[in-house]
Amino acid sequence: MSPPGPAAALCAAGLFALVAAHGPPHIEGPPPGHTGGFGEPTCATCHFGAPLNEPGAALQVVGLEGGYRPGQRHPVTVRFESFDMLSAGFQGAFRFEDGDRRGAGAGGIRPLDDRVTVVRGEGGDTEYVQHTRAGSAPTDGVAEWTFEWRAPDADAPVVLHLAANSGGGDDSPLDDLVYTLSITVPPRGR
Known part of the structure; x- marks a missing residue:
C-alpha cells in the first residue's frame, strides 16, 4: 500500500485547521x-454536521404550559432526545418578547443540580442557563436539564430561546x- 498522496494530506490539513479554528466542543458549556x-448565533457556530433542526430529534420544555405567574418560581425541564446522541x-x-x-x-x-449552570451575557442583563460537564452525558439518547425560573414581576410575554447540540461523543465539532x-x-393571574 502506498502512502497517502498530496491531495489526502491537504484534505487532512484542512480538516485539522477547521477543527483548530473553531476549537473543541464546549463540554463545560x-x-x-x-x-x-x-439575532444571536446558535451552537452551529462551533458544531457542524447537518442543517439546523434536521429531522430525527425532539427538543421540548416541560413546566411552562399555561404561562407564568409574575414573581413566582417555576421548575422547568428541558428534554432533548436524539437517535444517535452520545x-x-x-x-x-x-x-x-416585545x-x-x-x-x-x-x-x-x-440551577437545581450540577448538570446546569447560569452565566451572564455581555452587559450582565441576560442570564443564560446551560449544561455543565456533568450535564453533557445523556442516558440512552435522552438528555434532561432541570432548573428553576423566577418569573419577572411584570405583566408581559416572555420568550424562551433554546439551542441544543447532539454530539457524537468524540470531542470533535x-x-x-x-x-x-x-x-x-x-403571564397569567397571580
Whole structure:
C-alpha cells in the first residue's frame, strides 16, 4: 500500500485547521449568547454536521404550559432526545418578547443540580442557563436539564430561546446536530 498522496494530506490539513479554528466542543458549556434568539448565533457556530433542526430529534420544555405567574418560581425541564446522541449540550435565555424591554433578560434562573449552570451575557442583563460537564452525558439518547425560573414581576410575554447540540461523543465539532426552539410564555393571574 502506498502512502497517502498530496491531495489526502491537504484534505487532512484542512480538516485539522477547521477543527483548530473553531476549537473543541464546549463540554463545560458554550459562551453566552448562543440561543438563536434576538439575532444571536446558535451552537452551529462551533458544531457542524447537518442543517439546523434536521429531522430525527425532539427538543421540548416541560413546566411552562399555561404561562407564568409574575414573581413566582417555576421548575422547568428541558428534554432533548436524539437517535444517535452520545454527548449533549444546551443553552437558553428568558427575555421580554416585545415592548420597551424587548430582548432584555426576564426573571432569574437557579440551577437545581450540577448538570446546569447560569452565566451572564455581555452587559450582565441576560442570564443564560446551560449544561455543565456533568450535564453533557445523556442516558440512552435522552438528555434532561432541570432548573428553576423566577418569573419577572411584570405583566408581559416572555420568550424562551433554546439551542441544543447532539454530539457524537468524540470531542470533535464534526458530525454534530443542532436544534433550536422558541417558546412564548404569557403571564397569567397571580
